[in-house]
Every structure is written in structure tokens, then in C-alpha cells.
Amino acid sequence: MRDALGDVQSVLVLGGRSEIALATVHLLAGQRLQRAVLAVRNPKAASEEADRIRAAGVSVDVVKFDAADTESHAAFVAAMFTDRDIDLVLVAFGIVGDQAQADHDAQHALEIVHTNFQGAVSVLIPIADAMSRQGHGTIAVLSSVAAVRPRRANFVYSSSKAGLDAFTNGLADMYAGTGVHVMAVRPGFVATRMTTGMKPAPFATTTDVVARAIVDGIRARSTVVYAPAILRFVMPALQIVPRFVWRKMRA
Amino acid sequence: MSTPLVRHETLQGWGRTSPSESTVYEPDSEFQVPAILEAWESDGGAQRRGSIARGLGRSYGDAAQNAGGAVVSSAALSRILELDRAAATVRVEPGVSIEALLKFLVPRGFFPTVIPGTGIVSVGGGIGADIHGKFRHGSFCDFVDSATLVTPALGPMRISAETNADVFWATAGGMGLTGVVTEATLRLHRIATSQMRVDTTRCRDIDDCMTAMMDDSRGERYSVAWIDCLANGANLGRSILETAVHATVGDLPAERARDPLAYGAGLSVSAPPWMPNGLLNSWTVKAFNELWFRKSPKRPHRTTVSIPTFFHPLDMVKGWPSIYGRHGFVQYQFVVPYGHEHVVRIILERLSAAKCASFLAVLKRFETSNAGLLSFPMPGWTLALDVPAMHPGLNKILDAFDDLVLEADGRVYLAKDARVAPQRFAAMYPHLERWREVRARLDPNCALQSDLSRRLGL
Ligand SMILES: Cc1cc2nc3c(=O)[nH]c(=O)nc-3n(C[C@H](O)[C@H](O)[C@H](O)COP(=O)(O)OP(=O)(O)OC[C@H]3O[C@@H](n4cnc5c(N)ncnc54)[C@H](O)[C@@H]3O)c2cc1C
Numbered sequence: 001m002r003d004a005l006g007d008v009q010s011v012l013v014l015g016g017r018s019e020i021a022l023a024t025v026h027l028l029a030g031q032r033l034q035r036a037v038l039a040v041r042n043p044k045a046a047s048e049e050a051d052r053i054r055a056a057g058v059s060v061d062v063v064k065f066d067a068a069d070t071e072s073h074a075a076f077v078a079a080m081f082t083d084r085d086i087d088l089v090l091v092a093f094g095i096v097g098d099q100a101q102a103d104h105d106a107q108h109a110l111e112i113v114h115t116n117f118q119g120a121v122s123v124l125i126p127i128a129d130a131m132s133r134q135g136h137g138t139i140a141v142l143s144s145v146a147a148v149r150p151r152r153a154n155f156v157y158s159s160s161k162a163g164l165d166a167f168t169n170g171l172a173d174m175y176a177g178t179g180v181h182v183m184a185v186r187p188g189f190v191a192t193r194m195t196t197g198m199k200p201a202p203f204a205t206t207t208d209v210v211a212r213a214i215v216d217g218i219r220a221r222s223t224v225v226y227a228p229a230i231l232r233f234v235m236p237a238l239q240i241v242p243r244f245v246w247r248k249m250r251a
Numbered sequence: 252m253s254t255p256l257v258r259h260e261t262l263q264g265w266g267r268t269s270p271s272e273s274t275v276y277e278p279d280s281e282f283q284v285p286a287i288l289e290a291w292e293s294d295g296g297a298q299r300r301g302s303i304a305r306g307l308g309r310s311y312g313d314a315a316q317n318a319g320g321a322v323v324s325s326a327a328l329s330r331i332l333e334l335d336r337a338a339a340t341v342r343v344e345p346g347v348s349i350e351a352l353l354k355f356l357v358p359r360g361f362f363p364t365v366i367p368g369t370g371i372v373s374v375g376g377g378i379g380a381d382i383h384g385k386f387r388h389g390s391f392c393d394f395v396d397s398a399t400l401v402t403p404a405l406g407p408m409r410i411s412a413e414t415n416a417d418v419f420w421a422t423a424g425g426m427g428l429t430g431v432v433t434e435a436t437l438r439l440h441r442i443a444t445s446q447m448r449v450d451t452t453r454c455r456d457i458d459d460c461m462t463a464m465m466d467d468s469r470g471e472r473y474s475v476a477w478i479d480c481l482a483n484g485a486n487l488g489r490s491i492l493e494t495a496v497h498a499t500v501g502d503l504p505a506e507r508a509r510d511p512l513a514y515g516a517g518l519s520v521s522a523p524p525w526m527p528n529g530l531l532n533s534w535t536v537k538a539f540n541e542l543w544f545r546k547s548p549k550r551p552h553r554t555t556v557s558i559p560t561f562f563h564p565l566d567m568v569k570g571w572p573s574i575y576g577r578h579g580f581v582q583y584q585f586v587v588p589y590g591h592e593h594v595v596r597i598i599l600e601r602l603s604a605a606k607c608a609s610f611l612a613v614l615k616r617f618e619t620s621n622a623g624l625l626s627f628p629m630p631g632w633t634l635a636l637d638v639p640a641m642h643p644g645l646n647k648i649l650d651a652f653d654d655l656v657l658e659a660d661g662r663v664y665l666a667k668d669a670r671v672a673p674q675r676f677a678a679m680y681p682h683l684e685r686w687r688e689v690r691a692r693l694d695p696n697c698a699l700q701s702d703l704s705r706r707l708g709l
């Protein structure tokens with residue numbers, strides 16, 4: 001059970017090797033966390049990550065999960081929620097893809113959209129249902145500031161996140177006032193595997209800052225959290241930047 | 252047999268911190284209860300999530316709710332069944348509130364020996380948490396003569412400390428996890444008037460306060476100290492001590508003495524309008540505490556007041572938890588044995604240093620403990636503090652308090668708790684294993700569950 005101060009005892013991570021998610025799990029491990037389930041594409045590749053969490057005194061299971069394989073999602077969710085409660089589901093999978101390729105290759109663009117948006121929708125609906133039956137829990141979804149103002153440099157990724165963000169907000173509205181809490185997390189640029197080789201954007205931050213924002217958001221039952229927090233004010237400002245200026249800023 | 256009312260509801264405790272969804276049943280006959288428990292009995296899977304009893308929802312945390320499962324409300328089981336004047340006992344259904352009981356009993360010259368700091372508590376909740384009050388010679392279940400308990404495995408059974416002590420003392424303070432109490436007989440105290448004779452003393456600091464509380468020379472029956480948590484340094488623990496006895500007819504002014512047991516409902520006012528939702532910070536708390544402290548005269552003085560005025564001053568402010576805003580608050584209440592007064596002092600100091608705005612801090616003391624396997628009271632000091640849930644780093648602060656309490660062989664109170672770590676809880680309650688054994692006999696399949704039982708692994 002989540003306690004009164006937002007500390008959770010169990011977590012299921014979809015995209016269990018995500019660096020942002022792992023930083024969050026480690027932060028939770030220093031609180032009340034007892035059990036973590038890492039759901040990953042390739043379970044063999046996650047053994048090191050699992051051991052590091054075990055070293056913090058948390059019991060860890062690694063299970064197979066592919067966001068793109070939407071057919072498998074209903075059975076996957078049913079299996080996750082059969083025996084014990086899950087206090088927190090962290091939806092952290094995602095790919096940026098290669099925008100230059102996606103500019104002209106519809107198949108690649110669809111691959112990005114399919115994983116980030118369709119894959120998430122497909123797994124979030126049964127998860128929300130299961131949590132509602134369980135009567136309590138938090139679903140935290142890794143969206144992005146890219147959902148707020150899409151950039152030329154990664155607009156297919158941005159549009160997939162915009163769809164995911166809108167879906168997450170709708171889900172949050174659906175469960176408002178119940179025991180199920182749904183939250184969209186909008187990080188700015190975070191130095192992780194995903195952004196290796198990219199030029200850091202202004203307000204670039206670290207996985208620890210995002211993890212802290214997620215944990216604080218769970219506690220406050222926030223609907224949207226930004227990391228770093230200043231982006232809460234920066235992004236609305238960027239949204240109203242006229243398009244001709246925006247095009248120059250992000251050329 | 253009729254079927255009970257059913258509805259789906261988001262429930263939370265008084266602190267408003269942990270909402271969850273339950274299917275709420277409102278049986279109006281004890282005979283409906285076994286079927287509810289059976290329908291929700293756990294099969295180890297996630298679908299069947301068990302049941303838990305709920306009274307008036309005045310426990311602060313997650314004791315009287317059951318995410319995804321059933322909640323058996325006692326709202327429609329709230330009749331006073333029988334007063335036995337010769338034996339000084341009353342037989343009631345579990346949903347009867349202390350307030351309703353007082354209204355019925357006081358004019359007849361009786362008083363429910365132990366009553367808590369609010370009248371809006373049910374008899375079932377009184378047993379489930381083995382509640383205590385300003386009376387320091389016992390807690391609620393010490394005055395429960397017998398009760399009917401509907402258990403999952405053994406069905407309805409009569410329980411009392413004489414006939415089946417193990418079940419009785421597992422139920423006293425057992426947080427509803429041994430069964431649903433559907434009826435109880437309480438032993439009463441005889442009173443001559445409906446008034447309390449109260450002595451009020453201001454205490455300079457915490458040592459002064461504890462010394463005054465240990466002084467039994469006034470022969471008082473009830474005592475409580477209200478501490479100004481924001482006073483620090485030399486003023487740390489600045490407080491107002493109230494001690495009281497039931498007034499005798501001779502204590503009353505002539506016009507009251509004609510009808511000494513007359514009992515009017517207390518006045519009630521809404522939360523002060525100058526305190527908008529969520530506007531609770533160290534400034535408003537300071538102002539409140541300053542007012543509260545100043546309202547009592549400098550010199551010790553004696554007054555005669557009504558029972559609710561002495562016992563339930565908070566009930567006169569309707570909806571006061573709203574001042575903590577939408578994130579709610581937790582109440583931290585612990586007890587430490589005599590000889591560990593320093594724990595009370597250190598906790599007050601740290602709270603003051605952390606600028607933790609505590610609206611209320613109440614210090615009481617106990618003379619005895621009982622055989623309740625999970626009962627809270629033990630001889631010693633008990634301090635209760637309200638803190639806003641969003642105070643930064645609160646769980647770490649409270650974990651450190653838990654360690655201090657644990658080192659002193661003390662414990663925290665489950666009726667107030669919403670966040671203690673399971674390992675620390677287990678260390679605080681040395682009879683936990685025995686309680687688990689009794690529970691396993693009454694409920695081998697965990698048909699009784701609550702958010703609290705899941706959180707603490709009970
Ligand atoms: C302002 C205020 C002041 C308070 N002061 C005090 C005080 O001075 N001393 C003190 O001890 N407590 C105090 N409390 C706490 C309160 O007395 C306890 O939490 C009490 O248990 C609440 O009773 P309830 O009817 O609201 O029960 P609930 O909160 O609904 O339930 C409490 C527990 O009792 C169990 N329960 C309820 N009904 C039954 C039943 N029929 N059969 C079996 N189990 C049942 C529930 O499962 C749950 O575990 C105070 C609370 C408030 C809000």
C-alpha cells in the first residue's frame with residue numbers, strides 16, 4: 001500500500017531498463033519500497049540493473065514485456081495483477097527514433113508512434129482497469145516537454161508524446177477523486193542513453209532530478225509534473241512564442 | 252432476510268491522505284454480516300479482497316477502508332438496546348456514537364467510563380482501536396463486559412475477557428481484523444451531575460507540565476495538557492493543563508442543582524472563517540496557539556463546565572481538518588514508558604526546529620495497560636501531534652521519531668497511524684505473533700483485510 005505520505009511498497013516498471021525509471025526505483029528503495037518488477041524487452045539484458053536494486057534490499061522480478069507487441073498486453077497485465085498489489089506503475093518505455101529517417105520513411109515514423117503512443121494506450125487501458133479493481137494506486141507516465149511544443153528536430157517523437165500526454169490527462173480526469181491516481185511526467189532534456197550524442201537543450205537535467213519530481217508528484221497526487229520544476233513556467237511561455245520566431249530558435 | 256444497502260465509494264480516514272475505493276455495505280441486521288464476509292473471502296487472488304468493518308471513519312489513516320474490497324459500515328446498526336441500571340451496564344449496537352450514548356446515559360446518571368477526544372466515534376471503533384481518553388486508569392475495552400463478534404471461520408460468537416480471553420483481547424485494539432462486532436455490553440460509571448469540575452493551570456515548559464501532571468494530590472479523575480508546539484527555547488512545551496472530576500451536586504450553582512443531570516447538546520461553530528482552506532502555516536498555527544494559551548488565565552483556576560466542553564472541545568469546530576488543505580495531515584501519536592520523558596522533550600524540540608506547523612499537540616498519561624494484544628496504552632506518557640502531510644521530508648522526520656520511541660520500548664497508535672514502516676511497527680508490538688495466531692484461527696483465509704493490514708503486512 002501507498003502510505004499517507006506517498007511512499008509506495010511496490011512498483012511495476014514498463015521499460016524497466018530506462019535510466020530515468022531506475023533512478024526513481026532507487027529513490028523509492030530508500031523509502032518503503034519492498035518489491036519491484038522490471039518489465040523489459042529482453043530480460044537477460046536486465047540482470048545487472050535488477051541486482052543493483054536487490055542490493056538496496058528490494059525484491060526484484062524481471063519479466064518480459066514488449067510495448068510494440070500490443071496483442072500480448074491484456075494477458076501481461078492480468079498476470080501482473082493476479083497475486084499481489086501494485087502501488088505504482090511507471091510507464092517509461094520509449095524510443096526517439098531517427099527523425100532524419102522518419103522525415104521520409106513512413107514505416108520508421110509509424111514505429112516510433114506505435115511504441116510510444118499506441119503501445120502505451122494499449123497497455124494503459126487494462127492497467128487502469130486493474131488498478132481500479134484493486135481500488136488504489138498511481139500510474140506515472142513518462143511524457144515529455146516535447147508534448148507541449150513539438151520541435152522540428154524530433155517532431156514524430158514529439159507528436160507521439162503529445163498523443164500520450166493527452167491520453168494520460170484524459171485518464172487522470174476519468175479517475176479523479178478515486179483511489180487511482182494518474183500523472184503525466186514532463187521532463188526536459190535528460191542525459192541518458194536515449195539522448196547520447198545529442199546537444200543538450202536549455203534547462204538540461206539529470207535522472208535524479210526527474211526521479212525526485214516523480215516521487216514528489218506521487219505524494220502530492222499531482223496530475224502533471226515537470227522536471228526540472230522551472231519548466232512549468234518556461235513551457236507555457238514557449239507555447240505562445242510566435243511560429244516564425246520558434247522556427248528560428250530551433251533551426 | 253432483507254439485503255443490506257450497497258454502494259461504491261471512495262473512502263479515506265480523518266487525515267484525508269489515502270483515498271481508496273471500496274464496496275460499502277450497510278447491514279441493518281447482524282444476520283446479514285456473515286454473507287458479506289463470505290462473498291468477499293480471499294482466495295489468494297486479486298479479485299477477492301476481503302472485508303473490514305467501518306464505524307464513523309474517525310481513525311486518521313487507512314484502518315477503516317479496504318481498497319477493491321468490501322467495507323461493512325455500522326451506520327444502520329446504531330440502536331441502544333438495553334440499560335441495566337442495577338448492574339450499571341448498557342447493551343448497544345456497534346454504530347452507536349459516544350455522543351448518542353452520552354445523550355442517553357447522562358440524564359439517567361451514567362457515564363461510559365472511557366471516552367475519546369471526540370464524540371463522533373462509534374462503539375465498534377472504540378473496541379477496534381481500544382481507544383483511550385483523559386481517564387488514565389484503563390482504556391475502552393477494560394470496560395467492555397461482553398460483545399458479539401462475527402468471525403469468518405467460527406461464525407458469530409459471544410466474547411468476553413472471562414469466557415474466551417484470547418479472542419477478546421485479540422479483538423480489543425485488533426483494528427477490525429478478527430471480525431465484525433455486532434453488539435456490545437459496556438460497564439458504566441455512575442455520575443451525580445452532568446457537569447465537570449475542571450482545574451486549569453498554565454505550565455511554563457514541558458518539565459513543569461509533566462511535574463504537575465504527576466501530582467495526584469488533587470485526586471482528579473481526568474487529565475490532559477494542550478501544548479503550544481511552536482514555543483521553543485526556554486518556552487518549549489509551554490502548555491495548559493486541565494484536570495477534572497465529575498462535579499457533585501454541591502459543586503453546582505443553585506439553579507443547576509435542581510436538575511443536576513440535565514444534558515444539553517453542546518454548541519457548535521464552523522471552522523473559523525479567518526482560516527481559509529489550506530492556509531495552515533507556522534503563522535496561523537502560531538496565532539491559534541497564542542490565542543488558545545492566552546484564553547486561559549495566568550493563575551490556576553476552577554470552573555464547572557458541561558461534559559462536551561471538557562471532553563470534546565474540538566467537536567465545536569466543524570470541519571477543522573479542511574484547514575490542512577487538499578493534501579491532508581497525519582497525526583503522530585506515541586506512548587513511552589515513565590522514565591523516558593526525554594523522548595517527549597526531544598520530539599517537541601525537533602518538531603519545533605523543523606518548523607513543522609502542528610495545530611494541536613496533546614499530552615496525556617496512562618497508569619495501566621491491559622491484555623489487548625495490539626492495544627496501545629501502557630503506563631507512561633502519550634503525545635499526539637497533527638502535522639500537514641506535505642511538510643518536506645516528513646516521513647524521514649517521523650521515522651527518526653519512531654526510532655526514538657522504539658528505543659524507549661514505546662509504540663505508535665494504529666488508530667492514528669498512516670505511515671509507520673512495517674518492521675518498526677512489528678518491533679513496537681511485542682505480542683504481534685500471538686495476535687497473528689489467534690487471528691489465524693478466526694480467519695484463516697484473510698477474509699478480513701484493510702488498507703492498514705496490507706500496508707503493515709498484518
Ligand atoms: C478529533 C478526534 C479526536 C480523537 N481523540 C481520540 C482520543 O482521545 N483517544 C483515542 O483513543 N482515539 C481518539 N481518536 C481516534 C478515534 O477514537 C479512533 O480512531 C476510533 O477508532 C474511531 O472510531 P470510528 O467509529 O470512527 O471507527 P473507524 O475509524 O471507522 O474504525 C476504526 C477501527 O475500528 C474498526 N471497527 C469499526 N467498527 C467496528 C466493528 N463494528 N467491529 C469491529 N471493528 C470495528 C475498524 O475496522 C477500524 O480498524 C480521535 C479522533 C478524532 C478525529
Ligand SMILES: NC(=O)c1ccc[n+]([C@@H]2O[C@H](COP(=O)([O-])OP(=O)(O)OC[C@H]3O[C@@H](n4cnc5c(N)ncnc54)[C@H](OP(=O)(O)O)[C@@H]3O)[C@@H](O)[C@H]2O)c1
Nearest residue numbers: 015017018019020066067068093094142144189190192194
Ligand atoms: N532522456 C530524455 O531527455 C527524456 C526527456 C523527456 C522524456 N523522456 C522519456 O522518458 C522515458 C524514459 O527514457 P530514458 O531517458 O530513461 O531513456 P532510456 O534509458 O533509453 O529508456 C527507454 C527504455 O524504453 C525501452 N523500450 C523501448 N522500446 C521498447 C519496447 N518496444 N518495449 C519495451 N521497452 C521498450 C528501452 O528498452 P531497452 O533497454 O530494451 O532498449 C529503454 O530501456 C521515455 O519514455 C522517454 O521518451 C526522456
